[in-house]
Amino acid sequence: MSALPAPHGLDARGFIAREGSLTRVPDAFRPVVAAASERLAEAFGARLDSAYLYGSIPRGTARVGRSDLDLLLALHEEPDDADREAARALGEALDAAFPQIDGVGTLLYSRARLLSELERYDLGWFVSCLCTPLLGEDLAAHLPRYRPDALLARETNGDLALLLPRWRERIAAAADTEEARRPLVRFMSRHLVRTGFTLVMPRWNGWTSDLAAMAEVFGAYYPRRAAQMRSAARYGHEPCGNGVILRSYVDDLGPWLAAEYTRVHGTKAPRPD
Template structure:
């Protein structure tokens, strides 16, 4: 059986609170308290943590904290402001992390048919419950198939266009490094889901994702491995960004369209 699967062949939830390193326990307790205080009980549905911390692979002082807060109604500007305050406060108070990101959604969106194989998959398989009722109970079991590949990363072309616009704006070194990190992560993950249905398993490990991709596209393998390195240790070198945005990225976007087709369109402004 391929990695990341349950005995029935569906994708297993990859994180768990039992996997969280001891160094992050107080951080998560504090995050729960701040979320409860910021969002009234009648409005807050649930909260999750995702990424390296619940997978047990976080690096103290280098990894970031990734959170999802689910509300019973669509998030407002005031909700976003509250999330921003939590992000800033946790980042300032805990040296064990390097940055905090909090996503806001409403429960109806996450459970919708449109998001079932994108945000729904994200919550059910990539997020670990922190607070409230787990939405995974209302979502299906997921296969590493072409439908999942299309709906998770079939919009890579649109993402690439946005990265190129940011790059053309001639950002400073810090902004270029952040762009490198975000683009490299998405490109590696998209390269993996391009071949995921043929490989037949699941992983969020960037290095393994690059190796799985390289097994099917060896001519692009070395560049994908470099992208995985930049995803973990980003660079501000314009040449590296050029390889991501004008070489590997366009090839990947075109190939993805040929193999899996475009992601189901979302309403304008969503």
């Protein structure tokens, strides 16, 4: 394990440190963030409890013209079709107005769900550690501190076996074009790398959101799968629309990873949806 990166991403007490900050937003993306903040308040008004940035922009690693804007919205009530349409329209408008970004992704949840006991070690952890407050109250004040332990590993990514049939359906339903498959390659690549990383996270005892670093940490513990994970990390940054890659994910790497995850950490607590 000589090439294993040193663990990091923790504070002095061993808790996962919040990784993003508005002060880390690159200058090129500051107008995007300002516009998102203003338009979110206009679009959701009193329905909005709080809003967050996550991903490469608040981490300070975004690439102009390549990175997307990732938002998480906490609503006072469960999101409905009108809320989802408002989020879609806002995302399209921001994407059209700012060439710095390559798309907008918005997650919608109720405040109650984000703070629920069931989501304490999944969505709650996500808000507390991976999301940067943008508007409203920071729900992290109502959540515990988190360590990179087996409980967190199980509850964040212990559901890959349930996801794989849905992935196969999405692949089958996609148009037979490079353009249609490229977003699937990007999404599935990132998901598999993050799952591979959290599989070994408790042993490494650290946190990172860097895909390349995640792949290297995983590969130190599973050298026979290291090359596959490094490739997935590359495709997570620079996706192509190759159907062979997608099939390898759902026929080989994905099933193996799901089985190993269950063996090591168990299965994520069932969700109603």
